[in-house]
Amino acid sequence: MTKSQDDEYMKQLEEQRRAFEAQFGSLESMGFEDKVKEKADESSESEESEEIECKNNDSTVNSESEDEESEVEECIIPKYKENSNASTSKSGPRVIKFNEPMDTYTEVDKKEQKRIRSGKTLRQLAEADERRQIIEDKKTKGAKNVDDNDEENLENDIELQRFLKESHLLSAFNQPGSDSNETSGVDLTLKSLKDDNVVYQDDQMLGKSRMRTLEMRLGQLSQTNGHSKKLGKLEKVPMNIRRGMIDKHVKRIKQYEQDAVDGGIILSKVKKGQFRKIESTYKKDIERRIGQSIKTQDKERQTKRQRGLKIQAVGRSTRNGLIISKEDISRIGGTVGNKRKWNSKSSSNNNNKRRR
Template identity: 40%
Template sequence: MSQDEDAAYLKALEIQRRNFEAQFGSIGDLGFDDKLDKVESEATSSSDESLDDKETNFDGFSSGSEDDSSSLDSEEEKEEEEEALAEEEAGSPPKPKVVKLNTTTSELPHAVPSKTERKLLKSGRAATLSELETINKRASKQTLKQANKLAKEESDNLENDLKLQRLLKESHILANNVDPQFSGADLTLKTIDFEDPTGKSRRRILSSRMSELASINKTKDRKLESMPMNMRKGMIAKRDARVAKYEQEAREAGIVLSKLKKGQVRDLNAGRGSTSSSERLGSGKSLGNKVMKRERGLKINGVGKSTRNGLVISQSDIDRINNQGKRRGKKR
């Protein structure tokens, strides 16, 4: 049993060796030492020696000698076939086997058939020209519908964005209109169920929109509402005192207020009343009548004085450059 198992194992190894050489070439061609060649050479030398011994010990023709000659002929034929295969493999260089596992590795792009094309393939006939035209028309209609749908969605989104921006700008006005107390003049049968703001809030919103439109192309500052100067000064002083008190209380309570731009005033009554306080008092502080110096360019040590007649260099400038200092008067 052990000899049979060894023979089966050697047979499996031989099959594996042949498959490997058929795919990648012999081991000797790849640059490695083939131990099997040594074994085969030893086996051939031993077989030659045995043949010589048999020839010397030949006794005559018999039935056993015929069997031995037939087995030797079969072995020689096998060896010749193996040598022919080895010569063919040595003549042609070994080529690796390329296995394509996916169609995406091919150079030509793979077109995925549509649903209608698959139906036509299942039916076993080719598509006619009329069917191809109808398919193209449907595809073009679908693309046009999708483009129109996207354009409509974009326009709706833009409109909603503008509405949201306007709502955020006017939220401080609408916040004070949660529980409105309208008069009889503000409400009518048409406006009793009207969702848009009415009354003072409507007037404030319209005035804010008008001021926003006017600020686009404005060239001069907006004029304030006409009123006596002393009254305006008193209102400004009262407003500044109220804002200072509000900021101090917030600072003591640990509340962080929003930062303001330079010269801007915090509006505590935002959204209240029919008119905003900025129409009477303005939206900023007076920075004072500061004398603005003209810009003289770079802060460098200039020489001379530039006039319309040219550059005039005095004697003091020349002495300063030459490090001669100021001239002292002569002693009498």
């Protein structure tokens, strides 16, 4: 090979080396020795030394030669040091240092294992995490809004139920022909109910109406907590007076029901034995003295009727006599369909004898 061919070949190798370093990095960064660079450095050093020798031979003055030698030494020594340091760094092993030694093994989470097995890039995983976080945030916001709406609806329902239970008190204490001229605050509440901007409030109720509503709420709380027996106790009243109060109250209820029938008003049903609640029950607070029903009648109603001994009886007795059904007759006589059992048995036996 000629010199020109060698130069071209070296140029091609140099271009190939540069392309490799541009894509993968230098061999030194990977921990390998680059022998091509070492040869190039040695050749450059030899050329420089030859040039320096020529200069030394051409010089005639000792002082000039000494100055040139000192300059050459100054130029050569740092290069030699750099090469020696590079050779030591290249030939030495790669040392990896950690800040803290980890003796304990930490297991990888299942989520991390799934992410590794998925085969996705870090960018794709980050985008998926962002999407998941956005969806979770939307769900939490929606759940919070739903919870807030549920709480508001529940509060409104409780207020509505309370108002319906206490509305009879408002109407009873707001009659125009009431005995007391003192304002109880109920008329203000009834006026405020007509306005859309005003809400039904307990603070607007005063006097007896407020006292009765509080008593009613306390009674409901005690019933839920299981103290209904204490609520059933009545005030101590003489027996004759209590009977007179019951009779008077029953007459008022009958008059109220008769007026409703005459006026074409349909009243709600009441439990058997209990007194109907009318305006006088709330105005006079009569349930505290006579109760909600007559206890003797309740006991009679709750007692079970004695039905006699549990024996096999036939038919049912009425005022017209004993009535026996066809089922009872067939059960006792033993008929199958329209035929009697003994007839069916005898016919079956005769048929069997004939076959034999």
